[in-house]
Amino acid sequence: MMARSRNIKPGFFSNEDLADLDFAARLLFIGMWTEADREGRLEDRPKRLKMALFPADNVDIDGMLDALELKGFIRRYEASGVKAIQVVNWSKHQNPHVKEAASTIPAEGQHQPVQGEHGESTGQAPGENSSFPADSLSLDSLNLIPDSLTPSSESPEDLFDRFWKLYPRKVGKANAQKAWAKLKVHSALFDHMADALAAWSVSADWAKDGGQFIPHPATWLNGKRWEDELPVPANVHHLPTSRHHGFAERDYTAGLIPREDGTYAF
Numbered sequence: 717m718m719a720r721s722r723n724i725k726p727g728f729f730s731n732e733d734l735a736d737l738d739f740a741a742r743l744l745f746i747g748m749w750t751e752a753d754r755e756g757r758l759e760d761r762p763k764r765l766k767m768a769l770f771p772a773d774n775v776d777i778d779g780m781l782d783a784l785e786l787k788g789f790i791r792r793y794e795a796s797g798v799k800a801i802q803v804v805n806w807s808k809h810q811n812p813h814v815k816e817a818a819s820t821i822p823a824e825g826q827h828q829p830v831q832g833e834h835g836e837s838t839g840q841a842p843g844e845n846s847s848f849p850a851d852s853l854s855l856d857s858l859n860l861i862p863d864s865l866t867p868s869s870e871s872p873e874d875l876f877d878r879f880w881k882l883y884p885r886k887v888g889k890a891n892a893q894k895a896w897a898k899l900k901v902h903s904a905l906f907d908h909m910a911d912a913l914a915a916w917s918v919s920a921d922w923a924k925d926g927g928q929f930i931p932h933p934a935t936w937l938n939g940k941r942w943e944d945e946l947p948v949p950a951n952v953h954h955l956p957t958s959r960h961h962g963f964a965e966r967d968y969t970a971g972l973i974p975r976e977d978g979t980y981a982f
Contacts, residue, residue: 722749722810733787741780744769745789748803749810755819756806760792760799763914764907767882795822872896875906882913883933884922891934899937912942919947 747769762777
């Protein structure tokens with residue numbers, strides 16, 4: 717899904733419950749609004765959120781999502797086999813443009829929207845006499861067109877631009893574009909690629925020797941490398957097998973004389 721412009725109002729920065737969270741979690745919360753659909757829902761995919769919102773930072777997205785849920789700002793749930801996130805009080809604080817595409821993410825069963833305690837948490841709701849939607853920006857009486865007016869379906873060219881931004885080795889762009897055109901990439905396939913790239917980007921193979929073993933983008937695409945078995949992250953270390961073993965099988969009382977008090981004599 718293409719990111720959209722959303723609103724934020726001053727109360728966000730003075731919310732005491734948000735202040736209990738670390739800086740990255742607060743930034744994640746804001747970023748999630750731009751990834752959410754018109755109903756305030758988004759897929760619960762921590763790797764994808766990291767690539768979209770924190771591509772250059774070493775952060776624990778899953779842990780921060782748990783912290784936001786614990787504070788009541790979001791709900792993580794599963795419906796119809798889809799893991800999803802609902803931003804609490806979304807409709808109270810955001811007013812998506814009427815042309816924004818309908819949500820394709822299933823709602824949280826029959827659960828009624830929770831009226832949280834964070835009245836000032838997210839965006840700016842329009843007033844009764846407002847002449848522009850909450851998803852617009854106003855500056856010196858000039859309305860800026862929000863991203864939400866952009867159609868939600870991305871063209872293959874748009875998807876390639878996102879791929880190129882994500883791929884860590886930017887060489888041979890023309891060849892990569894040719895390979896991309898042959899694949900006829902759609903949104904679902906791109907999501908699969910992005911998940912694979914998120915895993916490979918932190919792998920030991922791609923991290924060693926300054927990234928010289930990262931394949932060219934065209935090679936990665938032509939080989940459909942997103943279908944490969946995902947690698948182990950570079951920061952996962954396996955302890956070597958010790959050369960010292962067999963101690964548990966030894967009889968350390970052999971040759972000693974047992975005493976009545978349970979000790980041994982030579």
